[in-house]
Amino acid sequence: MKGFGYLRPTGVEEAVEAYAAHPGAHYLAGGTNLVDLMKLGVESPGVLIDVGRLPLDWVEELPDGALRVGATVRNSDLAAHPLVRDRYPVLSQALLAGASGQLRNAATTGGNLLQRTRCPYFQDLGKPCNKRQPGSGCGARDGVHRDHAVLGHSPHCIATHPSDMAVALAALDARVELYGAEGGRSIPVADFHRLPGVRPERDSEIRPGELITGVLLPAARAGVPSAYRKARDRASYAFALASVAVVLRVADGVVDQVGLAFGGLAHRPWRAHHAETALLGAAATPAAFEGAVALELDRAEPLRDNAYKVPLARNLALDVLNRLAPAPATA
Amino acid sequence: MTCEKPLDPHSEITLRVNGNPHTLLVDHRRVLLDLLREDLGLTGSKKGCDHGQCGACTVLVDGRRVNGCLLLAVTLDGSEVTTIEGLGGDGEEPHPLQRAFLERDAFQCGYCTPGQICSAVGMIAEAAAGHPSHVTDPAEPSGRPVPLDGAEIRERLSGNLCRCGAYPRIVEAVEEVTG
Numbered sequence: 083m084k085g086f087g088y089l090r091p092t093g094v095e096e097a098v099e100a101y102a103a104h105p106g107a108h109y110l111a112g113g114t115n116l117v118d119l120m121k122l123g124v125e126s127p128g129v130l131i132d133v134g135r136l137p138l139d140w141v142e143e144l145p146d147g148a149l150r151v152g153a154t155v156r157n158s159d160l161a162a163h164p165l166v167r168d169r170y171p172v173l174s175q176a177l178l179a180g181a182s183g184q185l186r187n188a189a190t191t192g193g194n195l196l197q198r199t200r201c202p203y204f205q206d207l208g209k210p211c212n213k214r215q216p217g218s219g220c221g222a223r224d225g226v227h228r229d230h231a232v233l234g235h236s237p238h239c240i241a242t243h244p245s246d247m248a249v250a251l252a253a254l255d256a257r258v259e260l261y262g263a264e265g266g267r268s269i270p271v272a273d274f275h276r277l278p279g280v281r282p283e284r285d286s287e288i289r290p291g292e293l294i295t296g297v298l299l300p301a302a303r304a305g306v307p308s309a310y311r312k313a314r315d316r317a318s319y320a321f322a323l324a325s326v327a328v329v330l331r332v333a334d335g336v337v338d339q340v341g342l343a344f345g346g347l348a349h350r351p352w353r354a355h356h357a358e359t360a361l362l363g364a365a366a367t368p369a370a371f372e373g374a375v376a377l378e379l380d381r382a383e384p385l386r387d388n389a390y391k392v393p394l395a396r397n398l399a400l401d402v403l404n405r406l407a408p409a410p411a412t413a
Numbered sequence: 414m415t416c417e418k419p420l421d422p423h424s425e426i427t428l429r430v431n432g433n434p435h436t437l438l439v440d441h442r443r444v445l446l447d448l449l450r451e452d453l454g455l456t457g458s459k460k461g462c463d464h465g466q467c468g469a470c471t472v473l474v475d476g477r478r479v480n481g482c483l484l485l486a487v488t489l490d491g492s493e494v495t496t497i498e499g500l501g502g503d504g505e506e507p508h509p510l511q512r513a514f515l516e517r518d519a520f521q522c523g524y525c526t527p528g529q530i531c532s533a534v535g536m537i538a539e540a541a542a543g544h545p546s547h548v549t550d551p552a553e554p555s556g557r558p559v560p561l562d563g564a565e566i567r568e569r570l571s572g573n574l575c576r577c578g579a580y581p582r583i584v585e586a587v588e589e590v591t592g
Contacts, residue, residue, distance in 0.1 A: 087420025088441045088487050104420075110488070117444065117483045118464050129420060130441070132488055158477075162544040164555040171551050178547040182572020183536055185465060187477045188484065309551070318547060318571035 083120050087129040094261050094295055097133050101291035102263060104129040109293060111154060112188040114181070115197040123207050124198075124214055134190065138295060141165060147301030150259075153192030153294045157247065158183065160191060170299055172308035172327050176250035179312045182319050192294035195248055195258065195274065198285065199241035199349075200321055201230065212238045213282040223385070229323065232382040232391045233348040239282030240385060242346055243275055244321050249345035250310055252353045253327035254303045262292035271297070272343070275350030282349070306331045306339055307406045311398050312346075322346035324395040330406040332366040342375075342403075344395050347382075354378040354399075367410075371403040426490040430455065431499025439486045446470040446481035449496060457497035457527045461574070468573035471528040471535070472496050478535025480572075497527035500534065509590050510534060519586040521577035529573045533587050536569045537561070540591075561591045 087104070091097040101107055107129035110116055119125040138152035141163050149165055160166055161177035181189065203209040203221040210219035222230055222240050230240040251271040259268045275286045288294070312325035322345045329341035340361045342354040357374040364370045375396050382392045427436045430453060437452060446463075449455040449472070461469030463482045470481040473495040500508035510530050513519070520526045540559045545551075548568045549559055559565065566587050567580070575583065 083442045085422035086441055087422065088424055088485075089420070090488075110485070113485060113488065114465055114480070114483050117485060121464065130485075134488060158539070158544060162539075162542075162555070167545065167551075167555040174545065175547075175551060178545060178549075182468065183539065183569055184468060184471055184478050184480045184532065184572045185483075187535075188479050318568050 083123075084126050086127055088132065089129065090132040090135065092136075094136060094138070094293060097131055097136065097293055098261060098263060098291060100131045101293075104131070105290070107131050109133045111190040111193040112156070113193075114185050114189045115193065119198060119205075122205055124205060133192075133293060138192075144301075147304055149299040149304070151191050151297045151299065153296050154190045156187055157181070157189045157191070157194060158186040161186065166299075169304040170250075170254055170308065172253060172310045172329060173247065173250040173299070175310035176246040176312075176325075176327060179310060179322075179325070180246035191247075191297055194245055195251075195271070195294060195297075196286065196288070197244060200244050201241040202226065204241060213241060213278070213285075216281075216283050226387075227385050228387045229321070229346075230385060230388055231348050232384045232388055232395075233344075233352050233379075234277045235349065235383070235385075236278045236280065236282070238280055239278035239349065241278065241282070241349055243285070243348070243350050245351070246310070246312060246322060246325060246345055248275065249325055249343045249351040250308075250327040251297060251299075252343040252351040253308070253329050253341035255300050255341060257298040257300075258294060259296040259298060260288065260292045261295045262289055266295070268298065272351065272353040278349045285349075302339075303329055303341065308341075309402050309406060311402050313394055313398060324391050324398060326395065326398045326402055327351075328399065328402040328406055330366075330403060332407050335365055335410060337361045337364055337366050337370075342378075342399065344378075344399070347391060347395055356381070357399075366407045368400070368404055371400055371407075375399045375403070424487050424490075426487060428486075428489060428491075429493045431495060437486075441485065441487050443486045444482055445472065445474070445479075445484040445486050445489060445494070448486045449481060449494070455496050455498050458531075459524055459527055461525065461528075466574075467525070467528075468532055469525050469528040471532040471573065473531055473535055476535070476538065478532050495531075497531055500530065508534070510586065513586040513589045514583075517582045517586040517589065519582040520575075520579050525573060525575045525577075529570065529575065529583055532570055532573045533590075536566075537587075537591055540565070540569070561587070563588065566591070 108127035314320040325345035331339035360374040459469040461467035
């Protein structure tokens with residue numbers, strides 16, 4: 083690891099100014115991913131701007147009933163927060179399905195969204211990777227790609243986004259709040275991460291020097307039944323092979339609110355818009371769920387060794403949808 | 414606007430480690446684990462994978478369990494660190510978990526043991542504070558202490574690997590203290 087300068091601003095404005103003074107610097111929060119990437123040589127910033135202690139470590143209820151989660155709230159604290167557990171159970175469950183107790187105690191809300199892929203070719207300087215070194219090729223495409231994307235990948239990159247939390251946030255219609263030299267803005271989590279296309283080095287829509295300040299959980303999703311289910315190679319402490327976040331409200335047998343997102347399948351949390359459109363207003367029956375999920379996953383383009391992910395994701399989604407749907411009234 | 418000269422790659426920090434204050438000039442690259450082992454001679458915390466995947470380096474920072482290998486020391490200025498060496502307080506008596514690990518023979522080679530024990534200390538506090546886990550029934554009301562059965566202990570300690578496979582006795586040792 084090469085030496086670097088270290089700055090610890092006390093506020094958001096000061097942090098953004100520090101970046102302006104040191105373009106190319108990296109923001110550091112929990113460090114659970116960035117410090118690892120620095121050890122591997124994948125990242126080698128000249129300056130770290132420590133934002134881990136910024137006063138953004140609260141969960142706040144807004145007048146309209148929405149919940150704002152500060153960017154430096156630790157993953158463990160967010161998962162345990164009573165308002166999150168009671169109103170957005172899918173978020174608590176997704177957080178608890180990720181990483182380990184130690185990592186969740188350090189990792190932050192903002193950092194979780196900005197974590198990089200765990201594609202082994204990305205993490206190995208001796209291998210080609212268009213995400214790490216644009217133009218060098220993709221070693222995974224014809225290599226070891228059992229864990230890689232089946233949806234939305236490109237000839238340049240087949241990496242998956244590793245976050246569980248982001249999958250839940252996508253299904254919840256959450257928004258990412260950002261602050262940069264040009265002021266503040268917010269964008270839906272589902273649109274925050276990108277598909278790789280010809281620019282796989284860009285994971286998300288964040289601009290250079292912009293800082294995530296928080297995440298907004300909408301009032302409309304509060305208290306709606308929701309759940310997360312994840313399949314992985316061991317019972318705990320492993321990244322998703324496939325996962326699903328479902329938010330589902332049924333009234334009089336008809337779906338009147340639905341959010342469905344997949345993890346482990348794509349370069350971003352995969353918001354299942356086609357399935358959602360098919361389900362909204364439809365009868366909440368196992369057959370309807372099956373048809374809607376097929377509509378989404380029929381678009382999958384599996385690689386040589388990861389076709390198993392398609393039925394795995396389908397079964398996870400159907401299990402959670404059927405579990406969340408109230409049993410039909412008996413005649 | 415860019416800076417004319419590079420920033421200093423060192424900073425002075427103050428830490429309390431096992432109750433003792435230390436003021437140190439640290440290279441920004443120094444992670445907590447290496448600071449403890451190399452600069453302070455506290456070799457109880459172990460380096461396993463050095464990438465946050467094995468838990469051998471687990472220590473408590475301000476009472477919370479973390480991976481010492483992934484925390485840059487410079488970010489911890491003003492923190493209180495507890496390592497395996499400090500769990501027994503003044504050192505006269507072992508911590509109840511240390512005693513239980515000995516009595517239950519909850520290790521083979523012992524390399525992961527300091528991390529296992531520090532992780533268990535942090536984990537027991539988390540459960541007492543009402544933190545749920547992946548195996549906690551989501552229907553359980555929030556905010557109440559979570560009872561620690563075998564499944565809860567296994568899930569909550571999944572960030573600590575034991576290559577000897579001493580898991581059954583590790584769970585027994587923790588259950589002896591929590592049960």
